Amino acid sequence: MENNDTKVLVVEDDDSIRKFIAINLKRNGFRVFEAPTGEDAINNIKLIAPEVVILDIMLPGINGFEVCTRVRDIYPGVYIVMLTAKNQDMDKIMGLELGADDYIVKPFNPLELVARIRALLRRSHGHQKTEEIDYIINDNLKIDLKAQSFFIGEKEVEVTPREYALLKVFMENPNKALSRDELLNKAWGDDFMGDYKTIDVHVRRLREKIEKDPSNPSFIHTVWGHGYRFQGVK
Secondary structure (H helix, E strand, C coil), rough: CCCCCCCCEEEEECCHHHHHHHHHHHHHCEEEEEEHHHHHHHHHHHHHCCEEEEEEECCCCHHHHHHHHHHHCCCCCCCCEEECCCHHHHHHHHHCCCCCCCECCCCCCCHHHHHHHHHHHHHHHHHHHHHCEEEECCCCCEEEEECEEECCCCCCEEECHHHHHHHHHHCCCCCCCCCCCCCHHHCCCCCCCCCCCCHHHHHHHHHHHHCCCCCCCCEEEEEEEEEEEECCCC
């Protein structure tokens, strides 16, 4: 078992599933906290301050979608992995739209969940270790690499860790057509196990945040049949 100070909050109303997830995460060195309801998670998240939230969608009372939205508002930098039912594509898309970073389909191998958490954390730590410049600037958009924050003009705009990673890749590669596969590898890492719809959802979310008219984007252009291109300053 590796030493790991990463705090993970498991939000799942089924006691047996929640305990099963918690035991396996603890065996892999994570500090695990449990919440049987969305209300319990929201009420205690400031006290716990987790780096990762494992969040079931089907919760009594406040469902996982609402919890995702509220948690994201409280801690924009937290990683959220949603637990979805098999073949429920709309649940996956909705979760990503609301700010989830990843999803995993029930039933799942606990080792896959551990691998996904480690991939998220590894990507985040990699950004922190490899930066050699302070800012990436394009037009009125600016990324502060040390603070891992994003600005439009002088106003800071909240972005999720995934959105930040994707925007960073775009701004590092202006005027270059990038395939969805390239974007997944660069922003999510070679070991990411999700699918291409993840990119499309996050691009849509980014456009809503950075474009004056998301339906007629000035920065992130679609390259049909390929992927996307970020328009750099000419």
